[in-house]
Amino acid sequence: MDSDTILAQLQPIFQDILDQPDLVITRQSNAQNVEDWDSLAHVNLVTAIERHFKVKFALAELQGLKDVGDMIELIQRKLSQK
Amino acid sequence: MPIDPRTIELLGPDDLLLKRRRLVRELRGTGGRRELRVAVLGGSTTNEVVDFLEVLLLASGFDPVFYQSEYGRFYEDAVQDPTALIDFRPEIVYLHTSYRNVVAFPPVASTEEQHQTQLARELERFREIWRSIHDRIGCQIIQNNFELPPYALLGNLDTVASGGRSRFLLDLNAAFAADVRANPRLLIQDLHGISSRIGLDRWFDWNRWFSYKILYSPEGTLALARSLNAMIRAIYGKSRKVLLLDLDNTLWGGVIGDDGVDKIQIGRETPLAEAYTAFQEYCALMRQRGVLLAVCSKNDEAIAKGGFEHPDSVLKLTDFSAFKANWEPKHENLIQAAGELNLGVDSFVFVDDNPAERAIVEAQVPGVAVPDVGSEVSGFISLLDRGRYFEAVSLSKEDFDRAAMYANRSEQIALQSKFANYGEYLDSLVMAAEIDAFQPVYMDRITQLTNKTNQFNLTTRRYTLAEMESIAHDSSYVTLYGRLKDRFGDNGLVTVIVGRQEDTALHLDLWLMSCRVLKREMELAVLDTLVERAQKAGLNSLVGYYIPTSKNGMVADHYRNLGFEQLGSEEGTTAWKLDLAGYQKRNKHIQVSGKNHG
Numbered sequence: 237m238d239s240d241t242i243l244a245q246l247q248p249i250f251q252d253i254l255d256q257p258d259l260v261i262t263r264q265s266n267a268q269n270v271e272d273w274d275s276l277a278h279v280n281l282v283t284a285i286e287r288h289f290k291v292k293f294a295l296a297e298l299q300g301l302k303d304v305g306d307m308i309e310l311i312q313r314k315l316s317q318k
Numbered sequence: 319m320p321i322d323p324r325t326i327e328l329l330g331p332d333d334l335l336l337k338r339r340r341l342v343r344e345l346r347g348t349g350g351r352r353e354l355r356v357a358v359l360g361g362s363t364t365n366e367v368v369d370f371l372e373v374l375l376l377a378s379g380f381d382p383v384f385y386q387s388e389y390g391r392f393y394e395d396a397v398q399d400p401t402a403l404i405d406f407r408p409e410i411v412y413l414h415t416s417y418r419n420v421v422a423f424p425p426v427a428s429t430e431e432q433h434q435t436q437l438a439r440e441l442e443r444f445r446e447i448w449r450s451i452h453d454r455i456g457c458q459i460i461q462n463n464f465e466l467p468p469y470a471l472l473g474n475l476d477t478v479a480s481g482g483r484s485r486f487l488l489d490l491n492a493a494f495a496a497d498v499r500a501n502p503r504l505l506i507q508d509l510h511g512i513s514s515r516i517g518l519d520r521w522f523d524w525n526r527w528f529s530y531k532i533l534y535s536p537e538g539t540l541a542l543a544r545s546l547n548a549m550i551r552a553i554y555g556k557s558r559k560v561l562l563l564d565l566d567n568t569l570w571g572g573v574i575g576d577d578g579v580d581k582i583q584i585g586r587e588t589p590l591a592e593a594y595t596a597f598q599e600y601c602a603l604m605r606q607r608g609v610l611l612a613v614c615s616k617n618d619e620a621i622a623k624g625g626f627e628h629p630d631s632v633l634k635l636t637d638f639s640a641f642k643a644n645w646e647p648k649h650e651n652l653i654q655a656a657g658e659l660n661l662g663v664d665s666f667v668f669v670d671d672n673p674a675e676r677a678i679v680e681a682q683v684p685g686v687a688v689p690d691v692g693s694e695v696s697g698f699i700s701l702l703d704r705g706r707y708f709e710a711v712s713l714s715k716e717d718f719d720r721a722a723m724y725a726n727r728s729e730q731i732a733l734q735s736k737f738a739n740y741g742e743y744l745d746s747l748v749m750a751a752e753i754d755a756f757q758p759v760y761m762d763r764i765t766q767l768t769n770k771t772n773q774f775n776l777t778t779r780r781y782t783l784a785e786m787e788s789i790a791h792d793s794s795y796v797t798l799y800g801r802l803k804d805r806f807g808d809n810g811l812v813t814v815i816v817g818r819q820e821d822t823a824l825h826l827d828l829w830l831m832s833c834r835v836l837k838r839e840m841e842l843a844v845l846d847t848l849v850e851r852a853q854k855a856g857l858n859s860l861v862g863y864y865i866p867t868s869k870n871g872m873v874a875d876h877y878r879n880l881g882f883e884q885l886g887s888e889e890g891t892t893a894w895k896l897d898l899a900g901y902q903k904r905n906k907h908i909q910v911s912g913k914n915h916g
Binding site for chain 1: 331332335336337338339340343365366525526528529530532536
């Protein structure tokens with residue numbers, strides 16, 4: 237799956253979880269520059285993303301995530317390993 | 319698009335994770351909700367449990383407000399520093415603990431004596447929590463028991479050896495259950511059963527545990543929240559009461575009108591017949607535990623009834639409290655059955671293999687539960703079980719006798735027509751009532767009746783057992799319960815009154831009666847006793863209130879009919895007054911006694 241497709245599939249997940257229908261995330265989006273992306277929302281985001289793409293992130297992989305770009309790369313890697 | 323609360327009950331973990339905030343925002347905006355204060359004291363991160371529970375409680379008509387302990391501080395919050403918890407004024411405290419919160423596991427090389435010592439120690443730690451909450455707050459406590467550990471260190475011996483953790487948790491669960499049997503303010507949530515049905519490998523989620531200290535998978539958390547929602551609904555009298563069943567391809571295989579009674583699938587001859595027999599056996603057990611059975615089928619009545627004369631039919635015609643077999647639409651039959659049984663349609667769970675019938679009933683009768691049972695009879699039981707429709711907080715003798723009482727009533731309706739006047743009919747019933755102040759032995763039943771009665775209920779106030787007990791001990795209240803027997807049997811405890819003394823008047827916070835004994839003039843017998851007790855307490859008037867709801871229209875004129883004068887009305891609520899000077903006894907047909915202290 238190419239990274240644009242992954243980003244497009246992430247949009248509704250972020251919109252739903254954060255309850256912001258007009259939210260548009262970019263590769264640079266992170267917990268600091270997106271409203272309401274707090275630690276509780278983060279847990280929900282990771283859980284929903286894992287379930288959507290049917291992947292399971294390793295503990296070490298979760299620790300290194302800085303922004304949506306990192307998340308997209310990680311998803312891409314996990315999908316290619318399947 | 320508006321949200322139908324019934325579909326929320328059926329949402330899976332993915333939908334809930336994604337739509338939760340929106341659902342909460344939209345549901346919070348709808349009115350007519352009862353505030354419910356729930357404290358969750360957790361041994362792990364409780365946010366996801368609370369998130370899911372919030373949506374489910376909103377769908378159940380509550381307006382929940384939550385308190386959560388700091389991570390893992392369930393013991394400290396309850397025992398050492400309960401100020402914040404007390405200030406929150408919870409109505410329910412939920413103790414959400416897992417096997418990880420057990421501190422007294424014996425060593426692997428434990429002796430049997432050590433096992434027992436450690437078990438007593440662990441039990442005492444939890445008793446300390448329950449006692450502290452009970453003494454300082456006195457509210458309802460829900461404590462979950464424990465799942466089995468994620469690994470069995472000793473293999474099969476883990477449930478046998480003195481040092482086995484599986485054994486320790488199973489023994490601890492049995493000890494919790496024994497405590498609960500002796501303490502009605504404590505309820506057990508059966509985490510062991512819930513986790514087993516999901517499977518321990520799907521129950522625990524280790525990545526989420528190590529990353530966020532959430533121990534369970536979203537599926538696990540949702541199962542837990544659903545069961546908790548069902549328990550809370552039961553505490554507040556919102557459990558269902560009737561299983562309304564289709565016949566063809568639901569209670570037996572085949573179409574009896576086409577195939578004939580000899581050809582329907584029931585009994586032990588084929589796998590399909592065995593599966594229908596198993597479902598009938600399940601229904602028979604439901605009836606034994608107090609769930610009423612009723613039929614709603616598109617059929618010729620005589621032919622439909624013939625199905626229960628099949629030699630292999632587990633259910634007999636007399637097992638049904640209402641029988642609707644005709645060609646009218648099913649939703650109309652459901653409403654009629656509700657009328658005959660004097661129950662609201664929201665007491666019904668409708669089971670039909672035909673999706674078109676399910677859809678029309680669901681659309682036409684708001685409030686009825688219509689689980690998607692599919693069309694495969696072998697799956698009916700687990701789908702019904704999963705819905706937790708008939709959750710109870712306690713089981714009383716009334717529950718076990720209920721089906722028999724409803725069966726008797728149809729005989730009474732037949733009998734009634736033979737008398738010259740209504741008084742003659744009432745006398746023929748040879749009614750005897752026991753009316754007295756609340757007694758410890760009846761507190762469970764009084765609370766249960768109070769929380770489930772919707773129709774003959776002047777104020778529809780709900781009380782927890784703890785609140786009822788404190789009222790019973792408070793001398794500024796006059797309380798009454800009434801039991802009624804007649805020649806057909808014992809109707810059990812059927813009416814409850816709570817009066818609060820203020821100056822020289824007794825204000826009736828609560829007056830309710832089971833519809834089982836409507837039109838028996840039981841309310842007159844109760845009024846006589848109430849007036850007598852009020853006068854004895856030096857009071858000179860009764861003040862009653864009627865708070866209208868969608869269900870209690872039948873008592874709108876209750877106080878007027880008893881000769882009270884209207885004082886005024888505010889937002890639909892009316893207030894009524896009865897001067898006690900010169901009161902004449904009203905009851906003519908019921909023999910009344912106080913509590914039989916024998």
